[in-house]
Amino acid sequence: MYRWLLVGDALSFVLAALLTLRCAEPPSHSSLATETGTGTGTEATHDAAPAPAGTTNPWRDRRYLAYTASEAVLFLDDSVFKIGLPLWTVTATSAPHQAVPLLLVLNNVLVVCFQVPFARFGSTPRAARATLLPLAAVFLAGGAALAASTTGTPWLATVALTLAATAFTVAEMLHATVSWELSVALAPPTAQGAYLGVHGLAQAVQRSVGPLAVTGAIAAGPAGWLGLGAALAAVCCTQRHLVRERDARALSVAPVTVSEH
Numbered sequence: 001m002y003r004w005l006l007v008g009d010a011l012s013f014v015l016a017a018l019l020t021l022r023c024a025e026p027p028s029h030s031s032l033a034t035e036t037g038t039g040t041g042t043e044a045t046h047d048a049a050p051a052p053a054g055t056t057n058p059w060r061d062r063r064y065l066a067y068t069a070s071e072a073v074l075f076l077d078d079s080v081f082k083i084g085l086p087l088w089t090v091t092a093t094s095a096p097h098q099a100v101p102l103l104l105v106l107n108n109v110l111v112v113c114f115q116v117p118f119a120r121f122g123s124t125p126r127a128a129r130a131t132l133l134p135l136a137a138v139f140l141a142g143g144a145a146l147a148a149s150t151t152g153t154p155w156l157a158t159v160a161l162t163l164a165a166t167a168f169t170v171a172e173m174l175h176a177t178v179s180w181e182l183s184v185a186l187a188p189p190t191a192q193g194a195y196l197g198v199h200g201l202a203q204a205v206q207r208s209v210g211p212l213a214v215t216g217a218i219a220a221g222p223a224g225w226l227g228l229g230a231a232l233a234a235v236c237c238t239q240r241h242l243v244r245e246r247d248a249r250a251l252s253v254a255p256v257t258v259s260e261h
Contacts, residue, residue, distance in 0.1 A: 143229015
């Protein structure tokens, strides 16, 4: 049976590869103008204009580096599910241990059903920025639900854990949408690859530091989860201020962005 599970997993990657082959990068506005010949001279000059000096190096862009640092914190939902939720359930609550895999299944089912519809919350940079406030509320609710899971009967503990798992799954989906959109919007068009490479470091940092942060919350008890939820909510509000529209060109991307393909 175990061998068939491995074979099924391998076949799923083959299927994913076949689906990926059917995808194509949508043409950019500048390339469409060039191919159709409809672009004006002014548009062609604007599309080809180089970025201002110093903005093509992400390591010199303090705003983007601060945004990436805040992203490393918001990616903690990954460690909450992989480490925090299982450990907390079996060590600090009266919920049955069999609930742990069911909570992970709930996470997967919700992501499969709602990740694509949730993409509308990041359809534009402005929408992504506005979503940071609901994201803060969901993080806070998830932390409060985990803190409340230590009280009451096993049934009440299971309900609280289910609410916490749902809240952190919603946070995961919202943050994924917001993160994709803003990571592109804050990068200059001439250096998006370099900027996104730096942004990718946020997940690597979270994988290293996240387990320590989550186990620290567990060690602190219910107050630790309340503190973690409040900290994540505060980072959402800070990030919203960080990516505010400072001028007419701020948070401007092409009509077709990552969240749309």
